[in-house]
Amino acid sequence: MASVTNRAFGSGSSWALSMAFVERQTNLWKRYWGWELVWLVYGVVNTVAITLIADQAGAVSGQDVSQFVLFLLIGTLVWAYLSAVLDDISLVVQWERWEGTIEHTLMAPVPRSLHLLGMSVFGILHGLIRTVLIFAIALLFFDIDFGNVDVLATVAVVLVGSVSVAALAILAGLLPLLYPERGAQMSMMVQASLLLISGVYYEVDVLPAWLQVFSFISPATYILDGIRGAMIEGESIVDVADTLAILALFGMIMVPMSLWAFNWAERYAKRTGKLKRMG
Amino acid sequence: MNSIPLEVSELSKSFGGGRMFPWQEKKEPIKAVDNVSFQIKRGEIYGLIGANGSGKSTVVRMISTLLTPDAGSVRVFGFDIERDELEVRRLLNRVSPDPSFFKNMSALENLLFFARIYGMGSDEIKRKSFEILSRLDLGDRIREPMLHFSRGQQQKVAVARAFLTSPVMMLLDEPTTGLDPASKLEVQNFIREVRADHDATVLLTTHDMDEAERLCDRIAFLVNGRIVTEGTSLELRSQIANGRPVEEISMETVFLEITGKTIEEDEEVLVHG
Numbered sequence: 284m285a286s287v288t289n290r291a292f293g294s295g296s297s298w299a300l301s302m303a304f305v306e307r308q309t310n311l312w313k314r315y316w317g318w319e320l321v322w323l324v325y326g327v328v329n330t331v332a333i334t335l336i337a338d339q340a341g342a343v344s345g346q347d348v349s350q351f352v353l354f355l356l357i358g359t360l361v362w363a364y365l366s367a368v369l370d371d372i373s374l375v376v377q378w379e380r381w382e383g384t385i386e387h388t389l390m391a392p393v394p395r396s397l398h399l400l401g402m403s404v405f406g407i408l409h410g411l412i413r414t415v416l417i418f419a420i421a422l423l424f425f426d427i428d429f430g431n432v433d434v435l436a437t438v439a440v441v442l443v444g445s446v447s448v449a450a451l452a453i454l455a456g457l458l459p460l461l462y463p464e465r466g467a468q469m470s471m472m473v474q475a476s477l478l479l480i481s482g483v484y485y486e487v488d489v490l491p492a493w494l495q496v497f498s499f500i501s502p503a504t505y506i507l508d509g510i511r512g513a514m515i516e517g518e519s520i521v522d523v524a525d526t527l528a529i530l531a532l533f534g535m536i537m538v539p540m541s542l543w544a545f546n547w548a549e550r551y552a553k554r555t556g557k558l559k560r561m562g
Numbered sequence: 563m564n565s566i567p568l569e570v571s572e573l574s575k576s577f578g579g580g581r582m583f584p585w586q587e588k589k590e591p592i593k594a595v596d597n598v599s600f601q602i603k604r605g606e607i608y609g610l611i612g613a614n615g616s617g618k619s620t621v622v623r624m625i626s627t628l629l630t631p632d633a634g635s636v637r638v639f640g641f642d643i644e645r646d647e648l649e650v651r652r653l654l655n656r657v658s659p660d661p662s663f664f665k666n667m668s669a670l671e672n673l674l675f676f677a678r679i680y681g682m683g684s685d686e687i688k689r690k691s692f693e694i695l696s697r698l699d700l701g702d703r704i705r706e707p708m709l710h711f712s713r714g715q716q717q718k719v720a721v722a723r724a725f726l727t728s729p730v731m732m733l734l735d736e737p738t739t740g741l742d743p744a745s746k747l748e749v750q751n752f753i754r755e756v757r758a759d760h761d762a763t764v765l766l767t768t769h770d771m772d773e774a775e776r777l778c779d780r781i782a783f784l785v786n787g788r789i790v791t792e793g794t795s796l797e798l799r800s801q802i803a804n805g806r807p808v809e810e811i812s813m814e815t816v817f818l819e820i821t822g823k824t825i826e827e828d829e830e831v832l833v834h835g
Contacts, residue, residue: 299678299681299683300678300679300681302678303674303675303678303679304679306674306675306678307664307667307671307675310664310667310671310675311664311666311667314666314667314707315666382662382663382664382665383660383662383663384662384663384664386623386626386628386656386658386662387656387658387662387676387723388676388679389628390626390627390628390651390656391651391676391679391680392648392649392651392652392679392680392681393679394648398679550630553627553628553629553630554629554630555577556577556629558628558629559628
């Protein structure tokens with residue numbers, strides 16, 4: 284019987300299995316280039332419109348608002364990045380239900396962790412490319428001095444922070460497994476809540492005290508804090524070490540938690556027959 | 563690993579019946595599969611025949627590890643579908659009644675993805691995809707998006723997807739649904755060929771009696787989630803012959819006399835009843 288197993292078991296490495304999802308998402312991305320263009324235009328318009336608020340504040344107060352411009356620009360760009368990552372990964376179930384492929388994907392001999400790793404790698408790369416493009420286009424609208432920016436610290440915060448954001452997206456993505464009718468909308472609620480509590484357009488200090496509690500458990504708060512520190516204050520990688528440590532801790536807790544929760548939700552969907560159901 | 567490709571024992575599955583909150587009305591669960599048992603021998607094509615809604619696809623989904631049984635067990639070459647999920651998945655593949663593809667991606671891009679997640683390399687996938695699709699008269703359209711394909715052509719690509727990974731246990735859930743007669747025959751011949759060439763064992767579900775007779779070594783009738791009889795086509799005919807020549811008895815007659823209704827009537831009861 285050994286011949287039976289040898290023939291059927293593929294020789295692909297774990298990394299190759301994950302990369303199959305990256306390749307698929309890239310093919311989908313190319314095929315849906317119109318959507319990508321729409322999101323890029325939306326991202327640019329959103330970034331420019333919100334950052335112009337700082338210019339308006341300067342015009343009204345007559346003060347130098349260059350730091351405020353950078354503060355808002357970083358907020359909108361980080362949010363564009365986080366949204367892209369959250370969208371890409373949290374659609375892990377919903378998109379495949381829509382295409383009708385979910386059963387064929389989930390019955391393949393790929394450990395779920397490698398499946399989600401592939402989705403996360405694509406989500407992060409896609410988010411980075413889109414955000415860099417938005418950033419490049421938005422720069423045409425503002426005269427900003429980047430003399431203070433510590434690039435290494437900025438990149439380190441983005442990369443370490445992305446791990447916990449990916450885990451958060453996986454948690455949001457499992458909702459359609461539990462609630463076929465409303466799961467996708469519930470994922471949007473998770474995103475909207477992050478926007479409110481994480482200090483995207485304002486310091487979290489301005490939140491009501493009870494809401495500030497939630498900002499402490501959002502990894503996005505620390506990502507924004509770290510990037511603003513590195514880009515506005517010129518903080519080095521040593522200066523943002525505390526933020527990096529907190530983000531790493533978030534990742535260490537949230538990654539296993541999200542994998543466990545996704546597996547649990549998948550088992551629940553298989554028990555109740557909700558895996559394929561749309562509504 | 564033992565040598566029996568598929569052992570299904572006392573398998574049952576119900577849907578509904580639960581409630582999320584105490585104030586919600588508790589509904590009666592619907593029994594989709596009721597105490598089903600059968601075994602398939604190596605290299606055999608075993609047919610599960612029943613109307614739409616008789617539980618065929620639920621049985622296939624449980625074997626595919628996509629549904630958890632309420633009771634009973636399923637073993638694929640001795641591997642338990644719940645305990646040894648990943649090993650079972652490596653041994654099987656499936657054709658579902660709806661082709662299920664990423665519609666904007668090309669046939670090749672779809673096949674690349676669905677075979678890469680079975681551990682195959684890109685070069686091997688491209689070579690085999692072209693071979694199989696050429697055999698099914700679609701070789702020249704391999705780079706076209708799936709949405710340009712007719713329903714029948716999509717189903718052929720779905721058959722290609724399933725056989726591409728050379729599974730030792732193949733689950734064909736109404737594989738010729740939506741195909742015109744010529745394509746249906748083509749796919750049926752392909753299934754027979756692959757079974758012979760690749761030593762595959764096949765579970766075929768269908769409500770097409772001719773297809774069952776043409777392809778299956780043994781047949782079971784599934785009615786309301788229960789297997790009511792099982793045997794070779796000759797054995798089933800003999801069960802109801804009562805002195806009539808067996809070759810004159812059609813499988814429709816066998817189904818009618820054993821279950822008390824035609825397969826179409828059974829479907830109507832399920833749709834309207």
